[in-house]
Amino acid sequence: MATAILALNAGSSSVKFTLFHQEPGAGARRIAHGELEGLPAHPHFRATGADGAVLVDRTWPAAAAEGEDPHDGPVAGLLDWVASHLGDVPLLGVGHRVVHGGGEFAAPIRITPDILARLEALTPLAPLHQPASLGPIRALLALRPDLPQVACFDTAFHHTLPAIATRLPLPASYGARGVRRYGFHGLSYEYIASTLPGLSPRLAAGRTIVAHLGNGASLCALAAGRSIETTMGFSVLDGLVMGTRCGQIDPGVLLYMMRAEGLDAAGIEAVLYHQAGLLGLSGVSSDMRDLQDRAAGDEAARAALEMFTYRLAQQAGAMIPVLGGLDGLVFTAGIGEHDAAIRQAACARLSWLGVRLDPAANEAHAAVISTPDSTVEVRVIPTDEESMIRRHVVATLTSPQAGAGIMPAGNVKGKERT
Numbered sequence: 001m002a003t004a005i006l007a008l009n010a011g012s013s014s015v016k017f018t019l020f021h022q023e024p025g026a027g028a029r030r031i032a033h034g035e036l037e038g039l040p041a042h043p044h045f046r047a048t049g050a051d052g053a054v055l056v057d058r059t060w061p062a063a064a065a066e067g068e069d070p071h072d073g074p075v076a077g078l079l080d081w082v083a084s085h086l087g088d089v090p091l092l093g094v095g096h097r098v099v100h101g102g103g104e105f106a107a108p109i110r111i112t113p114d115i116l117a118r119l120e121a122l123t124p125l126a127p128l129h130q131p132a133s134l135g136p137i138r139a140l141l142a143l144r145p146d147l148p149q150v151a152c153f154d155t156a157f158h159h160t161l162p163a164i165a166t167r168l169p170l171p172a173s174y175g176a177r178g179v180r181r182y183g184f185h186g187l188s189y190e191y192i193a194s195t196l197p198g199l200s201p202r203l204a205a206g207r208t209i210v211a212h213l214g215n216g217a218s219l220c221a222l223a224a225g226r227s228i229e230t231t232m233g234f235s236v237l238d239g240l241v242m243g244t245r246c247g248q249i250d251p252g253v254l255l256y257m258m259r260a261e262g263l264d265a266a267g268i269e270a271v272l273y274h275q276a277g278l279l280g281l282s283g284v285s286s287d288m289r290d291l292q293d294r295a296a297g298d299e300a301a302r303a304a305l306e307m308f309t310y311r312l313a314q315q316a317g318a319m320i321p322v323l324g325g326l327d328g329l330v331f332t333a334g335i336g337e338h339d340a341a342i343r344q345a346a347c348a349r350l351s352w353l354g355v356r357l358d359p360a361a362n363e364a365h366a367a368v369i370s371t372p373d374s375t376v377e378v379r380v381i382p383t384d385e386e387s388m389i390r391r392h393v394v395a396t397l398t399s400p401q402a403g404a405g406i407m408p409a410g411n412v413k414g415k416e417r418t
C-alpha cells in the first residue's frame, strides 16, 4: 500500500517542503515540492508537482495574532493542503531539518513533547535558526499529536569529528557547558556521502572535500565517507564567507564593536548574521547570481566574489593536512551546483594540488568537471536534504529502537522500509 512522507526544511522566513509517495518495493518519488514564504508578515504558499506544474499558489491575508507562533496558521494550511492532495494515501510521518541537536542528539529522533523541550533548550546555541526549526514542529504537535514527527539534525553527521576538531582553545569549563565546535549542513553532507559509493568508489573510500555553497556555506572533510573536519563550528557564523554571514573572523572585532561602538549582543548579531558576507562586502546583494551579473561593472561586487573564492580555497587548503592529501572535491547547493565561474576560480586557486578543471564540462555543470589527468577528481553533485530527511523518517519510524523509550504510533509499524 502506498504511503506518504512530508519533509520540512524551515528557515528564518520560509518553510520549504517536499512530499514523497512511496510504494513497497518501488522506492520513493517526490510528488510535490513547495514553500511557505514571507513569514510572518505576508505568508505565501506555493507548490509544484514533479512535472513543474503549479499545484497551489495562495496567500494568507493575516499574519499571526499576538502571542501566536507565525508558523501556526500557515502550517495548518499546509497540512490541510497535503491531506487533500494525498486523498486516500496515508501520511506516515513528517520529518524536519533541525539545525541544532547539540552534543546529545547524534541521530534522528521521534519527537515527543519532552524531546521538543530538550531541543528548545538548545536555542541559545543557535538563537536565530533553532526557533525557526522548532516552530513547525510545535504547530504540528498541537494540531496533530497523533502524527509521527522526526527531528533530523544538521549537527548529527558531524558526531564523527575527532575530539581535537570539536574543542575550542578556551578554559575547559566552556567545553563542559557545550561551548565547542559542532558543524552544520550535516543532512546535505550525509546525502552527498551516501551517493559517493555509486558514483566514485575512489572518493567514497578516500579523502574528499565537499563544498556546500548556498546562502549558508561550509566545507566538510570526508575520510571514507565520515566527517572529520568542517568549517562551521560552534555556530553557523564560522568558516566561509556567506550570503549575509561573516564567516571566520577575529573575535577581537566583536570586542571592538562592543567597546568602541557600544553595540550590544543584538546589534552585533545583526551585523554578523544579516549585514556581513557577500552583502556587506558588495554593499548591494547577498545573492550570487546578482553579484555575477554586476561583476563586470561593479568593483565592490567583483571584490566580494574574489573574497568568496579566496577564503574557500584557503579553508579547503587547511583541510589537506587533516585529510593527509586529497582525492576528491565535490561542489553542491545553489552556488556549488550552478555557478561555473565560482567553481573555476576556486579550483584555479587549488591548482598547486593538481586540480585540473575541464572548462567545457564545468560550463555544462557535468557530473565530473575535472580532466582525466587531474590528481583530484572534481564533481558536481546536486544535494537533496529532503530525500535524506525522508530516509531518516522511514528508518526512525520502522526501526525497533526508534525513539527509545517513546511509544511508537500504532499506525506506523511495519509499513515501509528503505
Ligand SMILES: Nc1ncnc2c1ncn2[C@@H]1O[C@H](COP(=O)(O)OP(=O)(O)O)[C@@H](O)[C@H]1O
Pocket (backbone or CB within 6 Å): 213, 214, 215, 216, 243, 286, 287, 288, 289, 290, 292, 333, 334, 335, 338, 339
Ligand atoms: N544559476 C545560478 N548561478 C549562480 N548562483 C546561483 C544560481 N542558482 C542559485 N544560485 C545561488 O545559490 C545561492 C542559494 O543557494 P541555495 O542552496 O538555494 O540556498 P539555501 O541556503 O537558501 O538553501 C544564492 O546565492 C543564489 O544566487
Ligand SMILES: CC(=O)OP(=O)(O)O
Pocket (backbone or CB within 6 Å): 011, 099, 154, 184, 185, 214, 215, 216, 217, 236
Ligand atoms: C546551517 C545553515 O547555515 O543553514 P542554511 O544554509 O540553510 O542557512
Ligand SMILES: [Mg+2]
Pocket (backbone or CB within 6 Å): 214, 215, 333
Ligand atoms: Mg539550503
